[in-house]
Amino acid sequence: MKNILNQIVEQKRIEVQQKKQVQSIEYLKQSIHFLNPVRSAKASVLDESKTGIIAEFKRKSPSKGFINENAKVEDVVLGYEQFGASVVSVLTDENFFGGSIKDLQQANEVLSIPVLRKDFIVDAYQVYETKAIGADLMLLIAECLTKDEVHDLAKLAKEIGLEVLLEIHSEDQLEKVNEYIDLIGINNRNLKTFEVDTEKSKQILKQLPEDLIKVAESGISDPEVVKDLKAAGFQSFLIGENFMKNENPGKAFQEFVNQL
Numbered sequence: 675m676k677n678i679l680n681q682i683v684e685q686k687r688i689e690v691q692q693k694k695q696v697q698s699i700e701y702l703k704q705s706i707h708f709l710n711p712v713r714s715a716k717a718s719v720l721d722e723s724k725t726g727i728i729a730e731f732k733r734k735s736p737s738k739g740f741i742n743e744n745a746k747v748e749d750v751v752l753g754y755e756q757f758g759a760s761v762v763s764v765l766t767d768e769n770f771f772g773g774s775i776k777d778l779q780q781a782n783e784v785l786s787i788p789v790l791r792k793d794f795i796v797d798a799y800q801v802y803e804t805k806a807i808g809a810d811l812m813l814l815i816a817e818c819l820t821k822d823e824v825h826d827l828a829k830l831a832k833e834i835g836l837e838v839l840l841e842i843h844s845e846d847q848l849e850k851v852n853e854y855i856d857l858i859g860i861n862n863r864n865l866k867t868f869e870v871d872t873e874k875s876k877q878i879l880k881q882l883p884e885d886l887i888k889v890a891e892s893g894i895s896d897p898e899v900v901k902d903l904k905a906a907g908f909q910s911f912l913i914g915e916n917f918m919k920n921e922n923p924g925k926a927f928q929e930f931v932n933q934l
């Protein structure tokens with residue numbers, strides 16, 4: 675049986691082919707020349723006046739179903755920013771996460787802090803698109819890409835002025851890290867089985883290159899876990915559902931941060 679990640683990537687490739695028919699890659703390339711330079715996520719995460727948290731806007735997920743279907747982007751992300759988020763992550767995948775490019779653009783318009791495009795990037799077209807919609811950095815998921823694909827997509831991202839977060843969840847994916855990666859995320863959640871294991875993330879952390887910003891991703895709902903991961907050496911924490919499951923995610927974020 676196919677796991678969820680394979681299904682998502684298969685669907686994504688079809689989606690990208692369809693998009694290319696509607697708007698050519700040349701058109702996207704031209705439109706990015708007029709954009710502002712990126713707000714650096716690396717710098718924002720290291721900024722001591724902020725929390726190091728990458729707070730996520732996520733309406734639904736394959737593991738949980740609907741979390742907060744009708745949340746208003748501006749309200750949520752402004753709450754995140756106001757109470758000390760370093761970066762805001764916005765899901766743009768529609769089929770599996772209920773997100774959209776529009777959600778990201780709306781977040782981007784109101785925020786001063788950097789915006790991460792959270793999607794399944796498998797094609798150069800999506801890298802240009804990420805820049806064209808105004809995101810500051812993009813996610814690459816090691817599990818869905820070969821070493822060469824990670825290299826080529828990350829290199830292109832850097833060339834057009836995007837930062838790159840590479841997500842891994844096992845030691846053997848470390849070989850996919852290259853000089854174009856700015857932040858490395860260790861996913862506590864196995865995307866195939868949905869199990870969460872922060873102890874394993876701490877083990878992998880020990881083997882990461884010194885100069886990369888280290889992000890612990892997924893399944894975090896307890897401020898004590900953030901403290902523990904920080905003590906282990908993580909500089910940043912990607913948290914979504916724990917905030918989004920509340921009617922007022924910005925307020926939930928504030929309450930969480932007060933306990934750090």
Ligand SMILES: O=P(O)(O)OC[C@@H](O)[C@@H](O)c1c[nH]c2ccccc12
Pocket residue numbers: 730732792793815841861891892893894912913914915916
């Ligand atoms: O909602 P959580 O458990 O706090 O997790 C956030 C984030 O890490 C998760 O959404 C995520 C991590 N890697 C991904 C890859 C694609 C889509 C989503 C994700």
